[in-house]
Amino acid sequence: MSIDLSDKTILLTGGLGAIAEFILKALDKAGATLVITDRIAEAEARKMLAQWGVRADYFELDVTDPVAVTRVTDAAFAKHPGINVALGHAGGTGVFPFETCTQENFDAIVKFNFTAQTYLARAVLAQWRERECAGHLIFTSSFVSQIPMEGISAYVASKAALEMFARNLALEYAKHQIRVNCVSPGNVAAGSSKLIYDNDPVYRAWVDRVSPLGKRNSPESIANAFLYLCSHLADEVDGFTLRVDAGAGLPKLG
Numbered sequence: 347m348s349i350d351l352s353d354k355t356i357l358l359t360g361g362l363g364a365i366a367e368f369i370l371k372a373l374d375k376a377g378a379t380l381v382i383t384d385r386i387a388e389a390e391a392r393k394m395l396a397q398w399g400v401r402a403d404y405f406e407l408d409v410t411d412p413v414a415v416t417r418v419t420d421a422a423f424a425k426h427p428g429i430n431v432a433l434g435h436a437g438g439t440g441v442f443p444f445e446t447c448t449q450e451n452f453d454a455i456v457k458f459n460f461t462a463q464t465y466l467a468r469a470v471l472a473q474w475r476e477r478e479c480a481g482h483l484i485f486t487s488s489f490v491s492q493i494p495m496e497g498i499s500a501y502v503a504s505k506a507a508l509e510m511f512a513r514n515l516a517l518e519y520a521k522h523q524i525r526v527n528c529v530s531p532g533n534v535a536a537g538s539s540k541l542i543y544d545n546d547p548v549y550r551a552w553v554d555r556v557s558p559l560g561k562r563n564s565p566e567s568i569a570n571a572f573l574y575l576c577s578h579l580a581d582e583v584d585g586f587t588l589r590v591d592a593g594a595g596l597p598k599l600g
């Protein structure tokens with residue numbers, strides 16, 4: 347089945363990351379107009395997008411800077427007034443056991459994975475409200491929002507908060523025909539996760555053990571979730587987290 351996104355203009359943060367490459371390729375192929383942001387400088391970014399064969403406009407943006415988020419969002423809407431989907435995709439963490447994680451480091455992870463998404467939401471929702479148009483905000487969460495995991499308490503808590511934030515915004519904005527959802531990936535075979543998996547036998551054994559389907563997520567499976575949620579097939583999906591994690595987030599006894 348082919349999905350047609352030719353009436354979608356999609357703004358995306360963290361758009362030059364490992365999973366984003368696959369999302370962009372899928373959305374572009376489906377005919378969406380793409381407006382990408384990332385903290386990578388514009389010249390380098392445009393080179394990457396050209397290498398990926400993705401047609402997109404680009405704005406440099408550090409999502410943890412609330413002033414920049416508003417400025418860039420406003421500039422993106424001024425140039426692309428038809429933006430009707432926004433993907434808060436930037437996020438990530440390293441491994442920092444709570445006992446040795448400084449408060450500064452903890453705060454930075456929360457800011458990147460949760461607070462920055464509220465900056466994006468504020469800026470995008472203001473645009474849609476001012477223009478009195480419908481919109482769809484989609485955040486990228488993680489399967490660990492629902493299960494504890496050693497060494498990443500700030501990240502886990504941030505993603506859990508993000509999912510509940512999305513549900514609350516969905517409730518508050520439904521009367522304006524603005525929807526808010528999340529995609530929640532599992533262990534994805536892309537980027538740094540793939541690198542660690544390929545080189546660290548302990549991590550590899552753990553990932554294989556916690557994936558009931560016996561495999562990690564392909565980045566294409568995550569891109570497919572975005573294709574679906576961005577499309578008219580999902581027009582009545584609101585306040586939902588679509589977990590695409592090969593079962594990794596299922597509670598297991600023993």
Ligand SMILES: NC(=O)c1ccc[n+]([C@@H]2O[C@H](COP(=O)([O-])OP(=O)(O)OC[C@H]3O[C@@H](n4cnc5c(N)ncnc54)[C@H](O)[C@@H]3O)[C@@H](O)[C@H]2O)c1
Nearest residue numbers: 360362363364365385408409436437438488531534537539
């Ligand atoms: N990789 C996984 O296995 C996995 C699993 C579950 C959820 N996720 C989530 O998926 C999303 C993407 O993950 P990924 O592994 O592809 O990421 P990645 O590390 O490959 O890419 C992150 C991107 O964000 C950009 N970035 C970093 N700091 C930024 C900032 N302050 N402002 C703007 N951009 C910034 C980087 O330049 C990079 O392009 C994240 O939200 C992550 O939490 C990933």
